[in-house]
Amino acid sequence: MFYDSNHKKYGDLYEVYFGTRVIVLNRSEYVEKLLSASKKNPFITKLSEDDSKGFHELGIMGKGILLNQEFQSWVYNRHFFTQAILSPKFVHEVTYWTSKLFNELESYWDKLYINGVNKKAFDFNTWSNQFTNDMIISLLTGERSYTMASYFNGLSDNEKAERPSALIDETVKFVHAIRKHVLGFSMFQIVSPFLRHYFPYFKNKSDDMKQNLKYLNQRFDSIIKKRRQEIENTPLDKPLSNDMLTSVIIANTPRDVNYDKNVNEKSMRPMTDVEIRGIIFDGIVAGTDTSANTISYIVYYLAHNPDVKKKMLDEIDRVFEDDKTRPITESDIHNLKYCEAIVKEVSRIFSVVNSFARCLEKPEEIAGYQWPANTHVRISIDAIHHNSEYWEKPENFNPDRWMIEGFEPKKNSFITFGGGLRVCPGRKFAMVELVCLMALLFRKYEIDLINKEAPLKTLSSVITVCTELLVEIKLRN
Numbered sequence: 001m002f003y004d005s006n007h008k009k010y011g012d013l014y015e016v017y018f019g020t021r022v023i024v025l026n027r028s029e030y031v032e033k034l035l036s037a038s039k040k041n042p043f044i045t046k047l048s049e050d051d052s053k054g055f056h057e058l059g060i061m062g063k064g065i066l067l068n069q070e071f072q073s074w075v076y077n078r079h080f081f082t083q084a085i086l087s088p089k090f091v092h093e094v095t096y097w098t099s100k101l102f103n104e105l106e107s108y109w110d111k112l113y114i115n116g117v118n119k120k121a122f123d124f125n126t127w128s129n130q131f132t133n134d135m136i137i138s139l140l141t142g143e144r145s146y147t148m149a150s151y152f153n154g155l156s157d158n159e160k161a162e163r164p165s166a167l168i169d170e171t172v173k174f175v176h177a178i179r180k181h182v183l184g185f186s187m188f189q190i191v192s193p194f195l196r197h198y199f200p201y202f203k204n205k206s207d208d209m210k211q212n213l214k215y216l217n218q219r220f221d222s223i224i225k226k227r228r229q230e231i232e233n234t235p236l237d238k239p240l241s242n243d244m245l246t247s248v249i250i251a252n253t254p255r256d257v258n259y260d261k262n263v264n265e266k267s268m269r270p271m272t273d274v275e276i277r278g279i280i281f282d283g284i285v286a287g288t289d290t291s292a293n294t295i296s297y298i299v300y301y302l303a304h305n306p307d308v309k310k311k312m313l314d315e316i317d318r319v320f321e322d323d324k325t326r327p328i329t330e331s332d333i334h335n336l337k338y339c340e341a342i343v344k345e346v347s348r349i350f351s352v353v354n355s356f357a358r359c360l361e362k363p364e365e366i367a368g369y370q371w372p373a374n375t376h377v378r379i380s381i382d383a384i385h386h387n388s389e390y391w392e393k394p395e396n397f398n399p400d401r402w403m404i405e406g407f408e409p410k411k412n413s414f415i416t417f418g419g420g421l422r423v424c425p426g427r428k429f430a431m432v433e434l435v436c437l438m439a440l441l442f443r444k445y446e447i448d449l450i451n452k453e454a455p456l457k458t459l460s461s462v463i464t465v466c467t468e469l470l471v472e473i474k475l476r477n
């Protein structure tokens, strides 16, 4: 709202001071240079030296992908992450796990809301968060996570999930620690080192965050160690699981199908445990809330657009031929083009990530002005997605715009996944997960908002999260 009101007041280019000067760019022409995919001109820096000091203290800089701005290390880590996440086997895994976890979800919903008494209204968004948590942890680490089971146990008076409670507690502790890190690490950027070191309130909080990260690192390390052991104990001719952790452990080792091709390239050494921990951690951080909130927004927009919903249901029924139980396949996804158009249109009109950052390493000309080195730039996704020069009737929710043969958005005008060299490497995963989940949800359930007149409840920082989406479900037909 802050960016939006400034945009209306000051136009496509303005600056704000958040302790530091930030230039906000609101046109796709202005971001062309920053989002160039050329390796010669890589704008990969997100934070200035000053802004990253606290993160250095926490020990999260120069690792993983998300905040990594040491070029060689970022390129190396991103290479392994991308290779694993874009492999056909992994895409197959996403489809498989979406179906499998959806079966678990529907078993809880059927008990609570379909066959249960007086529990028809519930918060869809909390469930979508538990779902994407369990999804990302299973797919990235190969370890089962039971946050849906834990949430069900909290809601159900009598029946409990058929999972050992020690396993549930362990995964819930792990996921809570990840959440605590995600919600709290920015204090190392915002709160001055003096306050963090000497002022008891902030010192306690920052010590707690450091302790929390120590626990998370240990937990990741033990998962990685266990998996290395399992891989070593598996004969070379026996297949391994297709989760990201297994793929990155074996990448560029004799177990890797591309091993012979890569063996002479010196940059292609296998990853160390600390490097692996960094990329898996970042995948979990970046891939949970983004997908969870998008699916909530999809449910909201469909409830407000019955014509779109009807067209979507026709497509789903055509593809599944009214079969409400068979697992979803990759070929189904190719046939669910209208569902894909809905995901894109929701992401355009109400992008979960509302803006993203770059920091200029050297003086640059951007948007017709010369800026000094270290200038912070923020690219407003919302403003670009709502500009009538790039989008016909941008305020209209119209998935059909994506169905026009040969339709391509104007360059850099659809940037829900960012752009340039740092473009979201999880975008394919996200699209497959969201299309699958939409089809599975709407194939089986009729989902209505409890109060259609109520505005969407959200809270925005860098991402816009849904704080509650009360719905009512019943079986279709």
Ligand code: HEM
Residues within 6 Å of the ligand: 065, 066, 067, 078, 282, 283, 284, 286, 287, 288, 290, 291, 294, 352, 353, 356, 357, 415, 416, 417, 418, 419, 420, 421, 422, 423, 424, 425, 426, 427, 429, 430
């Ligand atoms: C609807 C879902 C998602 C949205 C809207 C989204 C959006 C974004 C955006 C806007 C960026 C910043 C790009 C830039 O700076 O140019 C980003 C980065 C990233 N995303 Fe996603 N994302 C989603 C899902 C995922 C998933 C499922 C994963 C992983 C499994 C993931 C992993 C990452 C990573 C690792 C980065 C950092 C890339 C880098 O800095 O090089 N994202 N995402």
